[in-house]
Amino acid sequence: xxxxxxxxxxxxxxxxxxxxxxxxxxxxxxxxxxxxxxxxxxxxxxxxxxxxxxxxxxxxxxxxxxxxxxxxxxxxxxxxxxxxxxxxxxxxxxxxxxxxxxxxxxxxxxxxxxxxxxxxxxxxxxxxxxxxxxxxxxxxxxxxxxxxxxxxxxxxxxxxxxxxxxxxxxxxxxxxxxxxxxxxxxxxxxxxxxxxxxxxxxxxxxxxxxxxxxxxxxxxxxxxxxxxxxxxxxxxxxxxxxxxxxxxxxxxxxxxxxxxxxxxxxxxxxxxxxxxxxxxxxxxxxxxxxxxxxxxxxxxxx
Amino acid sequence: xxxxxxxxxxxxxxxxxxxxxxxxxxxxxxxxxxxxxxxxxxxxxxxxxxxxxxxxxxxxxxxxxxxxxxxxxxxxxxxxxxxxxxxxxxxxxxxxxxxxxxxxxxxxxxxxxxxxxxxxxxxxxxxxxxxxxxxxxxxxxxxxxxxxxxxxxxxxxxxxxxxxxxxxxxxxxxxxxxxxxxxxxxxxxxxxxxxxxxxxxxxxxxxxxxxxxxxxxxxxxxxxxxxxxxxxxxxxxxxxxxxxxxxxxxxxxxxxxxxxxxxxxxxxxxxxxxxxxxxxxxxxxxxxxxxxxxxxxxxxxx
Numbered sequence: 333x334x335x336x337x338x339x340x341x342x343x344x345x346x347x348x349x350x351x352x353x354x355x356x357x358x359x360x361x362x363x364x365x366x367x368x369x370x371x372x373x374x375x376x377x378x379x380x381x382x383x384x385x386x387x388x389x390x391x392x393x394x395x396x397x398x399x400x401x402x403x404x405x406x407x408x409x410x411x412x413x414x415x416x417x418x419x420x421x422x423x424x425x426x427x428x429x430x431x432x433x434x435x436x437x438x439x440x441x442x443x444x445x446x447x448x449x450x451x452x453x454x455x456x457x458x459x460x461x462x463x464x465x466x467x468x469x470x471x472x473x474x475x476x477x478x479x480x481x482x483x484x485x486x487x488x489x490x491x492x493x494x495x496x497x498x499x500x501x502x503x504x505x506x507x508x509x510x511x512x513x514x515x516x517x518x519x520x521x522x523x524x525x526x527x528x529x530x531x532x533x534x535x536x537x538x539x540x541x542x543x544x545x546x547x548x549x550x551x552x553x554x555x556x557x558x559x560x561x562x563x564x565x566x567x568x569x570x571x572x573x574x575x576x577x578x579x580x581x582x583x584x585x586x587x588x589x590x591x592x593x594x595x596x597x598x599x600x601x602x603x604x605x606x607x608x609x610x611x612x613x614x615x616x617x618x619x620x621x622x623x624x625x626x627x628x629x630x631x632x633x634x
Numbered sequence: 635x636x637x638x639x640x641x642x643x644x645x646x647x648x649x650x651x652x653x654x655x656x657x658x659x660x661x662x663x664x665x666x667x668x669x670x671x672x673x674x675x676x677x678x679x680x681x682x683x684x685x686x687x688x689x690x691x692x693x694x695x696x697x698x699x700x701x702x703x704x705x706x707x708x709x710x711x712x713x714x715x716x717x718x719x720x721x722x723x724x725x726x727x728x729x730x731x732x733x734x735x736x737x738x739x740x741x742x743x744x745x746x747x748x749x750x751x752x753x754x755x756x757x758x759x760x761x762x763x764x765x766x767x768x769x770x771x772x773x774x775x776x777x778x779x780x781x782x783x784x785x786x787x788x789x790x791x792x793x794x795x796x797x798x799x800x801x802x803x804x805x806x807x808x809x810x811x812x813x814x815x816x817x818x819x820x821x822x823x824x825x826x827x828x829x830x831x832x833x834x835x836x837x838x839x840x841x842x843x844x845x846x847x848x849x850x851x852x853x854x855x856x857x858x859x860x861x862x863x864x865x866x867x868x869x870x871x872x873x874x875x876x877x878x879x880x881x882x883x884x885x886x887x888x889x890x891x892x893x894x895x896x897x898x899x900x901x902x903x904x905x906x907x908x909x910x911x912x913x914x915x916x917x918x919x920x921x922x923x924x925x926x927x928x929x930x931x932x933x934x935x936x
Contacts (some may be wrong), residue, residue: 344714349875353773356773356774357773358876380795427936430933430936431929431930431933434929435929451936454771454834456768456936458770458771460933460936461763461767461920462764462767462880463935464920464923464924465760465763465919466642466892467896467918467924468760468892468893468896468920468923469756469760469882469889469892469893470889470892471655471658471659471892471895471896474657475935532932546690567694570891571884572658572887572888573651573884573885573889573892574882574883574884574885574888574889575881575882575883575884576880576881576882577879577880577881577882578764578878578879578880578881579878579879579880580771580876580878580879581876581877582772582873582875582876582877582878583875583876586874586875586876587771587772587873587875587876590770590771590773590875591770591771592748593773594769594770594773608717612921612933612936614919614921614924614933614936615919615921616919617916617917617918617919617922618763618767618770618916619914619916619917620764621766621770622766622916627733627736627737628733631732631733631762631914631916633765633777634729634732634753634758634762634765634914634916
């Protein structure tokens, strides 16, 4: 079997996780990493045996591009890579924009005969699929999704955002449960010596990522102890005949990466059937995400 | 929109659950119930406004047949209804025979241009899908599935089986957790006055449904208090980067029925695309099981 050749675009926590996840599969291979030119760092050791380029055309025979970049850059990058003939996977996380982005990217995907799977991370992504299955099990009922519990968990998207604000030296944004599917946020910041806290505070509070939830911002000497990458979430559905609960807890960017890597497999399965287009995670059959060459292998442990 | 017309074959707990579940949907309608001719009973009240026939050809315009019959009768009945031009849904539960039954039924389905979704209940079925998603979230790891906890839950298949054994007046079979995905069984029996317990005991112990797990059989005056229809199960996956756990607890035949009814919707979605065949639950896109006419409606709460 020819292996599925995958390129990682972006070398943050998710990009690193994708490299590790690809190594856990037997049917995918890493073609290389696309990243901005950068100075020497610790990363060079991690990338010793990997081709690193600043332009994807320098990598040969790439099937699928994993977009491990900030969520807001995703829609433009999908189009850019689709037009170059690549299938793409991303973990775009703005729930309310998913349908719009999906429909737009579907047009280019069909025109270029590629497959894109969007919003395919933890939530949206596998959590959305769990919510879907819960609805099948309980036709009538209500679902709540809760992140971070009472201690809070580190949100990737919110943390990435606060770090981009001028005057912020380092930051961590935690998400905490606030009851019945609602959340609050806690942000820890290390500031530059000349930072204007008032401006930073306003910039965070007025950002769409933060404006809808209760928010506490605290300046600290070091954010290190909050920087654990751990997160947790629960989905509960209370139905007429049944209660259901799904709990997940672990290293957030790592399991997002696992999901993205499995999506590369589903992209190629769709391509093989000529089903070009852009899809959300639940629009492709779950079996296409699973490893195995035969029906028996794919249904192992069914 | 034309509603999906569904016939229920078999009038046990699952059949009753399917009737109730269809009433919770807005896109499905019950064409009627197919059952053996029977004498007057309480059921007549439940079926007052429903067409009851002993032969499906007496029902008009049925799209999908829900096979709410003992698991072992399912493979033959799939073929029988497919050949008459019906799509079918069942909750066949013999894990090790799924691939064989699926492949056989696929041939007839394609020949007759119908769609069958097999083994689509709780487990196999939605539990299998949860296990699949858990593998996507954690590429490396191990999964255990546990039913019944320490108190035990009433198993539909095992209970149906013990009740068919000559000399048994009534019976309930409970499934209990036995650690790391293993189970034990507890059977409560009411016997006929002339029953031979030794023979009954042997018949149960030698049945494939029971022979692989530790088993305790107890004769009681009445099984009523064990006859609650409640069951529960947990799936746990311990991975490299994440722990996951899914818990479900409720009325077993009712949520099996919910799953089967949602499968009728997915049958028609497959048929609309000309994708005739027999499928396991995870071979069809999850979105096809969900209600809604537009992508926006189907992705509600995504």
